[in-house]
Amino acid sequence: MRNWLPIHGYQSYMRMRRTGLLRASPPKILALGFFALIALGTLLLYLPISARHPLDLLSAFFMASSAVTITGLAVVDPAIDLTQFGQIVLISLVQLGGLGYVTFAVVSAITLGKRMSLRHQALALEAFNQTSVSKLRQTAFSVLRISLVIEIIAAAILALWWAREYPWPTAIYRGIFHAIAAFNNSGFSLFPNSLAQFVSDPVTVLTITFAIMLGGLGFTVISDIWRKRRWSRLQPYTRIMVLGTVILNLVGFTAIWILEYGNANTLGGLTWDGQALAAWMQTITTRTAGFSTIDVNRMHDSSALIMMLLMFIGGGSLSLSSGIKLGTFIVLLAAARSYIFQRAEVVLLKRAIAPQTVQKALALLLVSAGLVFAGTLIMTIFEKAHFVDILFEVIAAVSTTGLSRGITPSLSGPSQLLLVALMFAGRIGPLTLVYSIATQQRSRVRYPEADFQVG
Template sequence: MARINIHPLQAYRQARRTGQLQASPPAVLAGSFLILILVGTVLLSLPVAQRHPFGMFEALFTATSAVTVTGLMLIDPATDLSFFGQAVLLALVQIGGIGFVTFAIIATLTLGRRVSLKYQALALEAFNQTSVARIRQTALTVLKFSLVIEGAAILILTLWWWRHDSLEHAFLLAGFHAVSAFNNAGLSLFPGSLAGFAQDPVTTFVITGCVILGGLGFSVLADIQQKRSWTTLAYYTRLMLIGTLVLNLAGFALFWLIEARNPNTLGALPAAGQGLAAWTQVVAARTAGFASVDVDQLYDSSRFLLTGLMFIGGGSLSTASGIKLATFIVLLAVVRAYILQRKEVVLMHRTIAPETIHKALALMMVSGLLVCLGIFLVSLFEDMPFIAVVMEVMSAFSTTGISPDLTRVLSLPSQIVLMLLMFVGRLGPLTLVYSLGTQRRSRVRYPETVVQIG
């Protein structure tokens, strides 16, 4: 189905003339997330949601961070929010993570209503799908996997934490962290995030397992469930599994190697604890945001490594953000093809379509420009170490939430920049461009020319 994009000015004129607002699916998605953020802001501003009073801006920032599943905070959810406030925060994370459109489509299907053409276009945009027939299946798959994975994690963590806590409190903590992990939000109710569990293998593997499964993407999980054989898995599924394994293991080895000699992070832990903490931190850098060590004490090289992992992110149709792992792999294949002077870009014995290459390059360029703009603005407003600014901006854009204790001390203009980056990063840079522009096919063809590059 072709995308139909209407310029905001055109949409306004049509609304004045017809009384109906016409907008492109990306614009509707952006509007839906914006409305959800505003509703969350109002709820978090209520006295019943606050244990320690905070202002409207803090509520807006918190709601934006939750809906975009980022995790950057101006407040402490454990101490500043009441039980009601924490429940609101978790609901915003869940809806923002598995998708506002998913809930809406499932509600429509449950009521027995037929999904309209406009709603189908919106769903295709949200699910990154091309087949209308798969909308229902994809929506139900998203909900099913979310409930099963989060439910299993809650059960395991509740039983494990029950050893040192009451059953009720252990269950509440398990529910919050399981949902936060699977939705790649990285929000925690523990002091220092997951640093207190750096040497706890059960907590480590349950939390990181949720992060990885949420970041793979629902289409990958559905394909694995249906086929259960490597040879019959879809090409994209195999690409994501190999890419995730290689990236996580490479990042894990590098991070452990660098920080093993740092007495303020891994150096103070025994060998087994170092491995668990390094694994948690690297996996969390794939847009989850949990911290197993004091991020402010990391070496600059480790911060740079985590920043790169944040930029790459997870998979399409997942709870993760970033430019997406498949985009990164395609770009590597493009570079390889150019170096080897091959006309076709081949990846795992398949030729990559030119449209896919163009989209990957455009996404990389738009994302890079947005990150650079964010770094420039925050550096302009603040007198902070440059690597800390880079990490903070990348954390916001990739909706990761790993922060070197910078968010709360930034000025108001910088915090506004972070909010905008979180919003754009969750929607996707290309989706934002589509929502603001008009896509027209030109019938004019121009002569080719050669431009000197490099």
């Protein structure tokens, strides 16, 4: 896996030189595009003007990778170690990586009145997780429009609220930075200890968390809600995603509050409303965002386990979050329920789920779990940290969540490179990664069925 991208990138380049055409699958082009953006970000962050103390190449590469994959894991503190130029580079990489370079390419092509080739259409369909070219134009513009509106509103609220304590230029700059970071589900912050100083600040916490939720809900869901505006008229997928998001957030919120209620190092010293805000923040931020208002390293292992589950599930499809995705998790639950109750079809809200969708969900679960297992195994070889801390770090990387139990800066070089690979795999999607590595072959040969025992 480690050598896949350079090898295939080189092969594609040599083929392009010989034939004049880039014969690569859409997932490969997407992966190469993100890798190119990471390379550019690495060079910019490596410049002396980007950091108060020049970064070494590995640190610049790690930070650029974390920004482009909208993760938020950091080996240096953006608020302390980066200059304003470096911070702008970082948040620009977050914005470009979050919305995807394909969005800008498609919108630019449409704006210039150019017709996209079949290969470019396939590339855009892969990026937007769409099957219809007719919906591509609407989806592309919806992504930009929704993103800019939400980011502007969040930035304005944060700037106005923070202007009470900071000069207007500082408040506006930090408001824009955190609005982009929150909506793109990235955990970078310009305050010491993330957002710890706002642990009991309802305006800051609610603004940040709602931006995270909207970014992780999915553009198709937001667009459907905006157009229909009535629950009965919403698409079944939209209703399932909204219900699933509410239930998962409430379960996580309740579990974290109960488990950390008596912990003097986290929620124990706060008032009841402060505890509610802190528990809410830690629940929402695990949906692959990465902000924190309490010390994650001092949370109980039971709470860390709940957070790892929430990180692994992630947010919605065609959203700015990663993980196996909430839709995948719901389909798997529905499939298990159908099998237990011996139903022939997998049904959600009186709609049958196609067998191919169930197979995709199972494949995504296994590939993601395999990445977590392999990453954890390798990191335990290089590091002497507590097992829970290592597992937490690996799941945070695979799900592109910027949360850490404090071990990221102290990791060895091989472990940091491993995290970069996991973040990259988590960003482009494990299934896309597998599709890129192995050429899909369809056989016309049909085989007889055989009884095979499982369970």
